[in-house]
Each structure stands twice: as C-alpha cells, then as structure tokens.
Amino acid sequence: MKNLLEISEKIFEKDKRFISRAISIVESDENNSIELLKLIHKKTGKAYRIGITGPPGAGKSTLTNQLTKHLIKQNKSVGIIAVDPTSPFTGGALLGDRVRMNEIGTNPNVFIRSMATRGSLGGLSKKTIDASDVLDAAGFDYIIFETVGVGQSELDIVNTADTTIVVLVPESGDSIQAMKAGLMEIADFFVLNKSDRPGSDSALMALRTILMLKDHNVDDWLPNIIKAVASENIGINEILSEIEKHKNYLIEKNLLQKKRANQLKIRIKEIVESFLRKDFWHEENIIELNKYLSNFNERIYSPYDIAEKLIHNFKTKLKE
Amino acid sequence: MKNLLEISEKIFEKDKRFISRAISIVESDENNSIELLKLIHKKTGKAYRIGITGPPGAGKSTLTNQLTKHLIKQNKSVGIIAVDPTSPFTGGALLGDRVRMNEIGTNPNVFIRSMATRGSLGGLSKKTIDASDVLDAAGFDYIIFETVGVGQSELDIVNTADTTIVVLVPESGDSIQAMKAGLMEIADFFVLNKSDRPGSDSALMALRTILMLKDHNVDDWLPNIIKAVASENIGINEILSEIEKHKNYLIEKNLLQKKRANQLKIRIKEIVESFLRKDFWHEENIIELNKYLSNFNERIYSPYDIAEKLIHNFKTKLKE
Structure with missing residues (x-):
C-alpha cells in the first residue's frame, strides 16, 4: 500500500482511484483508517451534506441521480454514499444499482460509493461518516447520503446530514409507516415522489395532517412537502431550491454551526466509547x-x- | 419507598403490586434498579422466555393472549412484557391494548406490563431484560416478550428469548419485508396468522421459498411454519407444541445453556459499557x-x- 500521506495528497487532488481506496481503508482497516482521517482532517468541513431516506421503492436512487445531474450543470461536484442493505441470506445487494454508474458515475465531478450493511448494522453509521470525511477532504461541494429508512442505524446516518429529505410515495399507510419508523422527526422536508400516481392528493393530505400534529414554535422550520416525479425530472428544481432555502435558514439562524457541533459531539462520544471498548x-x-x-x-x-x-x-x- | 430487601421478598411471593413497582424502578431509577436486580438474582434462571415479533397488525397481542389462556389452563403462570412503540409526535401509545387486561390481566397467574420506547430506542432492550429478571424471580413459568419487529432494538429484545416466534399475515410482500428487517434470521418458527384470508396459500409458499434459500446443516433446527387464526383460537395448540418441541431440541442438543450463556455474555458486555460510559x-x-x-x-x-x-x-x- 502507498503510504497514507501520499494517499491523503491524492485525495486532496480529487483522484477518484485514491478516494475509492481511502474508503476501502475506512471500511476494513481500522488502524490505518484512523491515521488517514487525522491526516485529511484539516481539509474537511466545507461540503454540504444531504441525507435522502424513505421506504424501499420510494425512488431514492432515481431522485439522487436527478439531483446530481442538476448540480453538475451548476458546476458543482457531488459525492454519493449509498447505504445498501444486504440480504441476510445471500449476502447480495437487494438494491444494487449499476445503471446509475453509467449515467452519472463517469462524470469527473461525481463520485459514487455503495456501503453495505452486511448483517451487522452496528458501526455502519460510523464508517459512513468517516467515508464522508474523505469526500469532504476531496473537495466535493455536496455529499449525498442515500439510505433506506428502516432502522436506527439508518436514522443515525441521515442524522449526520445538514439537510434531510424523506421520500415517500402515494401508497396507503406509507406516511403512517414513516411516522412509526421515526422518519417524521428527522425530515427537513418531504418529497412525495411518483406523485402522478392515483391517490397522490389524499397521500398529500394525510401527510399534512400528520405534520400538523407536531408541536412547533413560531420561529421553527416547518417541513414542506414537494411533489415530484423523479423518473420524469419533475419537481427536481423545486427540491434543489428547498435545499437551498433550508441551508439559508440554518445559516441565518446560526443553526448550521450548532447542528454540526452537536453531530460532532455525538461522533466523538462514539469514538471514545469504541476506543474504551477495545481497551477493555x-x-x-x-x-x-x-x-x-x-x-x-x-x-x-x-x-x-x-x-x-x-x-x-x-x-x-x-x-x- | 419500602426498602429494596422488602420489595425483593414480595417479588418472591409473586405479589403483583410489588412486581409492578419493581419494574418501575427498573425503568426509571438506575441505582436502586441495580441493587434490586442483585438481590433477586439468586431466584432467576427458571423461566422459559418466548419472543413474539412481526410487523404491525400481524396479530401479536391476540396470539399472546390466546397462548396465555392455554398456558393458564395447564396450570402455568405467564409474565408478559409488551414493548410498545410510542408515537414520536403525541407520546401516546399507538398499540395500546386495554382489552387484554380485562381478559387475562386479572388472573393471579398472569402479569402484563407494557414498556414504551418513548422516542429513544437505546437502552430499551437492557430495561426489558432487567424487567424479565423480575418476572423470572417472581417464579413465572413463562415470560413472553411481545414486540413489533421493526428496528435493531426490537431485534435485540427477542434475541434474549429462548424461543422466538415471528408472526406474519398473508399480505403481499410481508415475507420480503420481514426478510429485510432481519426477522428471518431470528425466527425459531413462523406463525402465518389470519390464515383464513385469501392469499394464505401463496404467502405460505413464498415464505417456504425464502426459507429454503437459507444455508443449513443436517442437524440444524429448521423453522417450521404454522398456520393460525389467533382471533378464533385456531392453531394455538400447534404453536404451543412447537414451542415445546423447540425447547426439547435445545435441551437435547445442549443448546439451551449455550444460547443463554451467549445472551448473558452480551448482556454483561453491555452493562460494562454503560458503566464505563458513566464513569467516563x-x-x-x-x-x-x-x-x-x-x-x-x-x-x-x-x-x-x-x-x-x-x-x-x-x-x-x-x-x-
């Protein structure tokens, strides 16, 4: 292996091959991972992190792809971390998606990486955050975490984002399921995807009703609901401006720093505890x-x- | 508060009022909880623990009630811990179930307790295990954990059982969802509830197909699928004999001790880590x-x- 200093220099040059190698180190080589993350730390903190989650089949990958295409046109670079739950039986990816690699993965301003849960969920959110630091140090403007919103660990992942989008489809009970899974609490806004399907208006109403149940103060950010048909590129501009709007809100209210400091605190606590565990x-x-x-x-x-x-x-x- | 020694004596007498008080201590008063659990430890280890899990609406409560009614007739006593996910918005129980209290809760050989997740899932499985120790020390023959199989924490809970039952209903995609949620791996057997509904046979076939994908050795326990209509008391005897069969299998193969030792190891590690965290x-x-x-x-x-x-x-x- 090239030494870690060389790898870190290549990361700063946005060399995809070395970014990929660095993420493999993060995934599987704990000692080198820690050293590498220390080396690249000085270059982190600039990327804006977007979490995209929702039930299986909601169209998260398609949405991520469309958002990415729009962002590239604006001369932005995008790093994508797709958290990929693997089947407990076969070990194979249920949500494998090779198509997107051809569509956007070859663009020099786009980097896509799947990270698999491989049975144990523990530790995945830690590795995802570490991997996003690699992308951050490489200078990507946006980092998108894309993950199925089914478990605590997935929630932990999107909780590290600056803006979290929950994607739902107009299916009966979808919003109820989302509420039970804790998705309502984490959404900065909702995308009602596949909104050309029948039942779209009543799904929108149901979602609004649930959102109205939530206590809030006058000054609070209120999660919007944006209708989209990601596969037909409908609603993508609206989603991008909603991200921008939320970002500006966070900055104006001085909440971005606060949010990140909170996330950082949680992260450091988890690192401390994993070190203590290993010691013990x-x-x-x-x-x-x-x-x-x-x-x-x-x-x-x-x-x-x-x-x-x-x-x-x-x-x-x-x-x- | 009565002193802990007195409370422990009352637990050994199966005094429901004090069992209930003890579980409240376990839920909310960490220091007293640890002392109490140490005091009752010598009387634990005799109960047989059954985990019942599955998606919302599968009929877990009804099944638990029917199993309990049958067990009482066999002069057995049953302690039930129902893990009750609360709505993140209202804090109220989504799955509240007062009916059962009237049906079986007043029987001196039955104790029912709901434990709520209240937002944070962390620590719930620890408290559930602690609470089951109280029921164990009180001399209940069976302890049933009843929980919605949606998150890691719920899986942790049923993982503490000797026999785990996954309840499904004949709905399209139910078995696929169960597989994704990790339920396939933890089931010692399946109950296909509401099996008088249309689609029951094809659901059975789908489940069998998924189960056949799993690697296994000649000597392994193979999860059976039992059809039931819990609300009409159909299939309950078959479920009870399957529990008995699994229990005997574990004992004959010397696996019950091994399984419990493993669970104990995990439990001690978690306690150590929570102590270290507090120290740190x-x-x-x-x-x-x-x-x-x-x-x-x-x-x-x-x-x-x-x-x-x-x-x-x-x-x-x-x-x-």
Missing part, C-alpha cells in the same frame, strides 16, 4: 468474564456484580 | 470535550485526536 476487552478480561460465565449457574454473582468486578480489575491494572 | 463522561471530561468543540473550526484536532486526548486524560486521572 483485551484477553485478560475476556478470560475473567468466561470464568464468571462458567460458574454462572450457581447464581452467586448477578450480571451487574460481574460487570462491577471486571471494571474494578480494569482500573486496578491501569493503576499498576 | 463525568463533568471534567465534558468540559474538556466542550473546549475542543469550541475550537474545532480551526481544524487542528480531528475527532479521533480529541477522543484519544480525552482517554489519555481519563487514564491519567485514574492513576493519580
């Missing part, structure tokens, strides 16, 4: 834990007693 | 973190640098 579960403590487990049926020590004893050992060792 | 984020470290955050725009220290510095401080303090 070294061989000796695992042996100790297994000893307690093998005697557990005597019911002398509860899980809480065992945890306290392990922590006591850990601290004692540190003091030595 | 004391006032001094939060002030330190905020200092880094307020200078973050200078882009000198990356999130990884900051995490390392905070951990270094933490360890240095321990050594003093």
Whole structure:
C-alpha cells in the first residue's frame, strides 16, 4: 500500500482511484483508517451534506441521480454514499444499482460509493461518516447520503446530514409507516415522489395532517412537502431550491454551526466509547468474564456484580 | 419507598403490586434498579422466555393472549412484557391494548406490563431484560416478550428469548419485508396468522421459498411454519407444541445453556459499557470535550485526536 500521506495528497487532488481506496481503508482497516482521517482532517468541513431516506421503492436512487445531474450543470461536484442493505441470506445487494454508474458515475465531478450493511448494522453509521470525511477532504461541494429508512442505524446516518429529505410515495399507510419508523422527526422536508400516481392528493393530505400534529414554535422550520416525479425530472428544481432555502435558514439562524457541533459531539462520544471498548476487552478480561460465565449457574454473582468486578480489575491494572 | 430487601421478598411471593413497582424502578431509577436486580438474582434462571415479533397488525397481542389462556389452563403462570412503540409526535401509545387486561390481566397467574420506547430506542432492550429478571424471580413459568419487529432494538429484545416466534399475515410482500428487517434470521418458527384470508396459500409458499434459500446443516433446527387464526383460537395448540418441541431440541442438543450463556455474555458486555460510559463522561471530561468543540473550526484536532486526548486524560486521572 502507498503510504497514507501520499494517499491523503491524492485525495486532496480529487483522484477518484485514491478516494475509492481511502474508503476501502475506512471500511476494513481500522488502524490505518484512523491515521488517514487525522491526516485529511484539516481539509474537511466545507461540503454540504444531504441525507435522502424513505421506504424501499420510494425512488431514492432515481431522485439522487436527478439531483446530481442538476448540480453538475451548476458546476458543482457531488459525492454519493449509498447505504445498501444486504440480504441476510445471500449476502447480495437487494438494491444494487449499476445503471446509475453509467449515467452519472463517469462524470469527473461525481463520485459514487455503495456501503453495505452486511448483517451487522452496528458501526455502519460510523464508517459512513468517516467515508464522508474523505469526500469532504476531496473537495466535493455536496455529499449525498442515500439510505433506506428502516432502522436506527439508518436514522443515525441521515442524522449526520445538514439537510434531510424523506421520500415517500402515494401508497396507503406509507406516511403512517414513516411516522412509526421515526422518519417524521428527522425530515427537513418531504418529497412525495411518483406523485402522478392515483391517490397522490389524499397521500398529500394525510401527510399534512400528520405534520400538523407536531408541536412547533413560531420561529421553527416547518417541513414542506414537494411533489415530484423523479423518473420524469419533475419537481427536481423545486427540491434543489428547498435545499437551498433550508441551508439559508440554518445559516441565518446560526443553526448550521450548532447542528454540526452537536453531530460532532455525538461522533466523538462514539469514538471514545469504541476506543474504551477495545481497551477493555483485551484477553485478560475476556478470560475473567468466561470464568464468571462458567460458574454462572450457581447464581452467586448477578450480571451487574460481574460487570462491577471486571471494571474494578480494569482500573486496578491501569493503576499498576 | 419500602426498602429494596422488602420489595425483593414480595417479588418472591409473586405479589403483583410489588412486581409492578419493581419494574418501575427498573425503568426509571438506575441505582436502586441495580441493587434490586442483585438481590433477586439468586431466584432467576427458571423461566422459559418466548419472543413474539412481526410487523404491525400481524396479530401479536391476540396470539399472546390466546397462548396465555392455554398456558393458564395447564396450570402455568405467564409474565408478559409488551414493548410498545410510542408515537414520536403525541407520546401516546399507538398499540395500546386495554382489552387484554380485562381478559387475562386479572388472573393471579398472569402479569402484563407494557414498556414504551418513548422516542429513544437505546437502552430499551437492557430495561426489558432487567424487567424479565423480575418476572423470572417472581417464579413465572413463562415470560413472553411481545414486540413489533421493526428496528435493531426490537431485534435485540427477542434475541434474549429462548424461543422466538415471528408472526406474519398473508399480505403481499410481508415475507420480503420481514426478510429485510432481519426477522428471518431470528425466527425459531413462523406463525402465518389470519390464515383464513385469501392469499394464505401463496404467502405460505413464498415464505417456504425464502426459507429454503437459507444455508443449513443436517442437524440444524429448521423453522417450521404454522398456520393460525389467533382471533378464533385456531392453531394455538400447534404453536404451543412447537414451542415445546423447540425447547426439547435445545435441551437435547445442549443448546439451551449455550444460547443463554451467549445472551448473558452480551448482556454483561453491555452493562460494562454503560458503566464505563458513566464513569467516563463525568463533568471534567465534558468540559474538556466542550473546549475542543469550541475550537474545532480551526481544524487542528480531528475527532479521533480529541477522543484519544480525552482517554489519555481519563487514564491519567485514574492513576493519580
């Protein structure tokens, strides 16, 4: 492997091959990943991050592609991270999408990367954020996270965005499902995609009704609903101006900095905790834990007693 | 509050009022909760834990009620923990179910408790397991966890069961959704509820096809599919014997101990990590973190640098 300093220089030059390599490091090589992220840190913080989420089949990929095409025309560059839930059975991608690579992926101002959940969801949002730092350091103007809104981890991912778009389609119960999945709370605005379908107006009404239930203050940002037919390029300009509008709102109200500081806090806490976990579960403590487990049926020590004893050992060792 | 020792004695007597109070402590009073769980630990480990999950509207509550009625007739006692996702908007329960309280809740051998997610999903599975320890120590023969299978946290809950039942209904795409949500992997068997509806046979076929995709060894437990109409008491005996069959399989293959040891390991690790987190984020470290955050725009220290510095401080303090 080229050394990390060289890789970081190539990232700054927006060299796609090295961006891709860097994201692979982020995905699979923890130690080098941390060093690389430290090296590129100074160049981050400029990109605007957009999260696009919603139920399967809502047309998120198509929408991402259309937004990207419009942004390229405005001479902007776009990095896309598509979080791709894989089937627990086959390991293959359910939402694989090669078409888009041909459509926009070859443009020098566009970089597309799929990141798969591969069974365990834990840690994915961390890796996604790390990967977006690579794109940020490479100088992409916009970073789009595209993810199915089904689990906590997916919500964590879009929570790292500056503007989050929830895409729904006019299907019965879609907005109810979205509400249950926690999507209502995270949307900065909604896109009602495939709005040429029957039932579009009643879906719009249902969504408005649900939104009206939400408490809000006079000054709060109120999530808009934008009708679109992404596959026919209808509504894309409106979506782009809504992003712009939301961005300006955040800046004017001094909320962008605040939002990012909050996200950063969460991120640092997660890093600290992953470091602590790694520190803690070294061989000796695992042996100790297994000893307690093998005697557990005597019911002398509860899980809480065992945890306290392990922590006591850990601290004692540190003091030595 | 009565002292914890008294409460624990009342739990051992299966006093519902005190069981209820104990679960409230588990939900909201961390320090007392840990002490109480240590006190009752010696009486735990006897209950058999059943997880019931599936999409909203699959009839999980009805099924739980019917299973409970049958078990009572066999002179068994049943503790039910219903995990109740609350609406992010109103805070009210979406799946509230008072009917069951009248039907079975008044029986001295049945205890029912709803636990709500209240926005944040984190920590819920921990509290659910703690609450089930209370029911276990109270001597309930069976503990049923009933939860909507939509998120990682819900999966975590049913993962603590000895036998997990996934309830589906004959609706198009239900089994596909279940697969995406990770439900296929956790099912020890399936109940196709409302199987008197049209489309039942093709849903059964679809489910069988998906199950056949899964790799398995000769000796593995193969998840069965049981047709039922819970509201009309059809299929309940078959479900109970399938639970019995799975339980016997686990015991014969020496897997029940192994499964529980594994769950215990995960539980202890989570407790250790929550203790470490609490230890770490004391006032001094939060002030330190905020200092880094307020200078973050200078882009000198990356999130990884900051995490390392905070951990270094933490360890240095321990050594003093």
